[in-house]
Amino acid sequence: MxxxxxxxxxxxxxxxxxxxxxxxxxxxxxxxxxxxxxxxxxxxxxxxxxxxxxxxxxxxxxxPSKAALFQEAVAGPVERFFADFRESWSARPRGSRDSETEIREFFGSLRTVLEGERALLQAFLAATSVGDGEGLGDLRTTFTPVIDSLVEIFAVEAELRGWNADHGIAVRLIIGMAFSATVHRDWLFTDDQLANFGYLIDQLTQMTLWGLAGPRAE
CATH class of the missing domain: 1.10.10.60 (Homeodomain-like)
Structure with missing residues (x-):
């Protein structure tokens, strides 16, 4: 041989x-x-x-386990989105796009990713809320590293654009709005509202940038 x-x-x-x-x-x-x-x-x-x-x-x-497989199935696409977003952001000159464009694109892209994982995210929430997901941990543990990475980006943008909100809370509220608008959409919105994806993203962007008062008149 x-x-x-x-x-x-x-x-x-x-x-x-x-x-x-x-x-x-x-x-x-x-x-x-x-x-x-x-x-x-x-x-x-x-x-x-x-x-x-x-x-x-x-x-x-x-x-090693069903829980480990489920964790990766749920978290993987979302983690890849944040990695791609960070890479895209890093490649652009700071301040090259206005705040509205940056936030609208972020909301639109994130909601598209969450929409693709909606059934899995619902299954995750259901399993952990009723105690059937032993070994799963929680979404906070799963996504803390990627959220922290986004907080770092927000801090840079906030200094550039004069945003005064608490960085850590602001980022979590932004993600929370996109998450809720996707995972809980069935009881939050009417069919007509859900049919107009662009308008919903516009409203999320407006709430983030200007709150309930809306854009200031120039």
Missing amino acids: TAETPRDLTTKIDGRRAVGARNRERLLNAAVEVFAERGYRGTTTRDIAAAAGITERTLFRQF
């Missing part, structure tokens, strides 16, 4: 990593669908593995 060369070993390792990455992606895609359909309590790791077309043993090589 011919001895394996270092290159052969490297190729094998790279191949295993590629297979592992593909399995992880398949599991996350399957988890999103199954959790959204059945909720946290009604879903088993066997269900997810079957939906992904892999074995349950393979699932546990990628994720």
Whole structure:
């Protein structure tokens, strides 16, 4: 038998990593669908593995528990949004866009991401609120790092634009409005209001920038 060369070993390792990455992606895609359909309590790791077309043993090589898989399925897209937002913000010269444009785009993009994860976020809230989500932790723990990152961005923008609000609270209120307008939309808004996405984003932007009084007349 011919001895394996270092290159052969490297190729094998790279191949295993590629297979592992593909399995992880398949599991996350399957988890999103199954959790959204059945909720946290009604879903088993066997269900997810079957939906992904892999074995349950393979699932546990990628994720130590159902809770860990659910956490990543819920948090992953939102964390990627904040990472992309920070990268986009960092690439722009400071002050290159007016406040209204910055905030409107942020609200619009964030609400689009949350809309895509709405069923999972609802399942998360349901599981933790009734005690069925043992091991899940809470959304505060999950999203604190990305919120803190956004607070840093807000502090820079606030100094540039003369915003005087408490940075940490302001950022959380902004995210909270986008979150509520998405996750709790069914009882908050009428069908007519929900049908006009642009108008809703305009109102969120107006409330953030000018409060109830609206834009000042020039």
